[in-house]
Amino acid sequence: MKGNTMKTKTTILKSSLSRRNYQKFIANRLAVAGCVIMFLILAASLAAPLLTPYDPTFIDLSQRELPISWQHPLGTDRVGRDIMARLLYGGRVSILIGLVSAGGAALVGVMLGCISGYYGGWLDKVLLFISELFMTFPRTLLVLLCVGILGQSTANMIGVFILTGWPGTQRIVRAKIISLREEPFVESCVANGVSAWSIMFHHLLPNTLGPIIVSATTSVAGYILSEAGLSFLGMGVPPDVPTWGNIINAAKRMDIVQNLPMLWIAPGVAISLFVLSVNFLGDGLRDAFDATQ
Amino acid sequence: MLRYTIRRFLELIPKLLIITLVIFLGLQALPGDPITRTVPPEMYKNMTEAELEMLRESLGLNRPWYMQYFSWLGRILQGNLGFSQVNGSDVSQMMADRLPATIALAVFALLIANILGLLFGYLAAIHKNSWIDYTNTTFSVIGISVPEFFFGIMFILFFSLNLRWFPTGGRMTAGDGSFWNRLHHMVLPGTCLALPLVATLMRFTRSSMLDVLNKDYVKTARSKGLPRLTVNVKHGLRNAMIPVMTLLVFRLPILVSGAVVIESVFNYTGVGAMALDALSASDIPVVMLTTMVMAAVTLVASCLVDILTAVLDPRIRLD
Secondary structure, eight states: OHHHHHHHHHHHHHTHHHHHHHHHHHHOHHHHHHHHHHHHHHHHHHTHHHHOOSOTTOOOGGGTTOOSOSSSTTOBOTTSOBHHHHHHHHHHHHHHHHHHHHHHHHHHHHHHHHHHHHHOHHHHHHHHHHHHHHHHSOHHHHHHHHHHHHOSOHHHHHHHHHHHHHHHHHHHHHHHHHHHTTSHHHHHHHHTTOOHHHIIIIIIGGGGHHHHHHHHHHHHHHHHHHHHHHHHHTOSSOTTSOOHHHHHGGGGSHHHHHHOHHHHHHHHHHHHHHHHHHHHHHHHHHHHHOTTO | OHHHHHHHHHHHHHHHHHHHHHHHHHHHHSSSOTHHHHSOHHHHHTOOHHHHHHHHHHHTTTSOHHHHHHHHHHHHHTTOOOBOTTTOOBHHHHHHHHHHHHHHHHHHHHHHHHHHHHHHHHHHHHTTTSHHHHHHHHHHHHHHHSOHHHHHHHHIIIIIIISOOSOSSOSSBTTBOOHHHHHHHHHHHHHHHHHHHHHHHHHHHHHHHHHHHTSHHHHHHHHTTOOHHHIIIIIIIHHHHHHHHHHHHHHHHHHHHHHHHHHHHTTOOSHHHHHHHHHHTTOHHHHHHHHHHHHHHHHHHHHHHHHHHHHHOHHHHHO
């Protein structure tokens, strides 16, 4: 019992910085609201089978273009699929793509940024050159090219997002590591025979974690928007998989824009709301991690 | 300044070489005889095997790949991108028709974005915590969160279908290709393309401007009794614009990506639409060439923005 209280005390003392950051974050109402909305949308997508009895891919031609009703909260589309079901199940794929791409790109960026910043030299120059090249490449065109060569699939799209997304994180990590490389604590690590790998990932990396988390969060929003744009073009996720972008794809026809507004308003609002809350969350995290505020 | 400009352009060369090399190797890896992509299809059809062999020899298609790369690059620099195998059309001619349209759209969007973004960001910064600041903040968050094509569909519904102020799409009315007609068609897609950029620039200008307004030289200028507007614009905005320009370089590729989507919403036949059409016809070489040209154009545009930044900020030229 006594040991337990001791333990709690030390954890509080040890984590006073993260506690202050946490309090700063909680005080930011927009960030908390963003966080809540984000998790609500995520939870609704995950709990899709509980929230709707319909199969998002089930085509029922007798139920075409139904208006909003208790049976179909958002109506049905041109081939009789329930829009609410498509929206909920679509969220799963859209959010998954955003999270996996952002996570993957951050991981690659961290690895390459550490190597680039710690070793410097020609390796750094080459990596910097490649990252500059990727940053000037319009991502959509690269995805189109990959779709043309490899075919249309969710995995391909995530692959391209990771391939083109790492330079942002790489630059952040690199800059931070270069500024920390000459610090005494690194010197003492070297003197004590700590391996370069361990210095990079155990001693230097934790110092860059704040900005990495912020940039990864905002890039989730970016990838979801990219996915939506590409699926809207019909070149992203294969059309038979429901995603927010794929649902909106139908609104490329003028008669649907006018006569079946739910088909594009609902997924459009879902994308906007999710991205908005992720952006609020990112802003809140940025302020929380910013020691100058 | 001249030295800086030349250095920036020289730095472009290795990047352009890498991009073209990657696309060239990609084209080589595709199945099919490269000569069908090099000569007009009707010419290819009427040729005998011996003539083809001679043509291969003269085009350098029998030489090792790195020699082929340079002769291919030479042909591209002369404005000869080759021919589509699917419909036999001249890729350079398609480009000549569509690239200016996309560039015009992008420049239009950039102009709107810069004018509105800088103006409102500036206003928000000098009237910090006023209603104008809050309106700006709200708009900038919405602007970066709503997908461009969603704006596009809403614009079509309100401004084209309901109010009938603007056409629903296309580049010009058939039979009327005047400047004003083209501009009229560009307003909606250009605005949609600009909105996310306006939002980003506004937000960035505001914070950058607030930063600068706290600097000592701004306080000095004020204490000397210079008019407020002079200080805000000449000392403040000019310096605040430098990080904003740097941001613009990173946003250019995103603008091009957006253009591909927006062109599809408004049936604006630009390069993005060309890449999409080629893709649906599984005309991979054309997609590759389009991507290459767009990447090259983006690269050159980024370089121009860099040079413009150096005009604003003499310190950049020195390092």
